[in-house]
Amino acid sequence: MAVTPRPPVPSPFVLVVLGVAGSGKSTVGSALADRLALPFVDADDFHTPADRETMAAGRSLTDRERWPWLGSLAHWMDDQIGHGRSAVVACSALRRSYRDFLRENRPQVRFLYLQGSRELIAARLAARSGHFFPPQLLEDQFAELQEPTADERPYRVPLGGSPDQILARALEVLGDLAVPPREK
Structure with a gap:
């Protein structure tokens, strides 16, 4: 299978760390x-209180509820790019249509996909406390997930091991993108 080459990453860039709930988006992204x-x-942080209540009650959001959330996030990304700032965002971006929306007219957007098995992620969710997302919605997440395809040119990081090991794999696959900015 031929690998789709990645175009050079514009500066500034926005790296979207994506995956299902419990994959470590916030931990790795931070x-x-x-x-x-x-x-x-x-x-x-862009979810409305009503969206949080919906998920905490054990119901997945509908597209009608998700699109305004994604719009708010896209607006924030546009502000970062418009001010010449690179950034890292943790966002599930489970469907192709969501990722297409986030990168529409934004060549600066790149995706880092945290890829793990249901079993591994279920164990992580079961161990997590204090989060509004209940573990019983994990099956909905996997049903919703459309893994990024080659034409999206995602960076892929297999899950497993400690957060430091996952971070090291992420830095390795990101290559030149993971070179810290130089002082001006």
């Missing part, structure tokens, strides 16, 4: 942002 000296935002 660690990457720290390592690269970039701002980090968790897309969960």
Whole structure:
């Protein structure tokens, strides 16, 4: 299978760390942002209180509820890019249509996919406390997931091991993108 080459990454860039709930998007995204000296935002922070209540009650969001959330996130990304700032974002971006929306007219957007098995992620969710997303919605997440395809040119990181090991794999697959910015 031929590998789709990645075009050079424009500067600034926005790296979207994606995956199902419990895959480590926030942990890995925050660690990457720290390592690269970039701002980090968790897309969960863009959910309305009503969306959070819906998920906490054990019901997945509908597209009608998700599109305004994605629109708010896209607006934030546009602001970062417009001000010449690179950033790291943790966002599930489970469907192709969501990822297409986030990168529409934004060549600066790149995706890092945290890829793990149902069993591994279920165990992680079961061990997590204090989060509004209940573990019983994991099956909905996997049903919703459309894994990124080659034409999206995602960076892929297999899950397993400690957060430091996953971070090391992420930095390795990101290559030149993971080189911290130079002082001006």
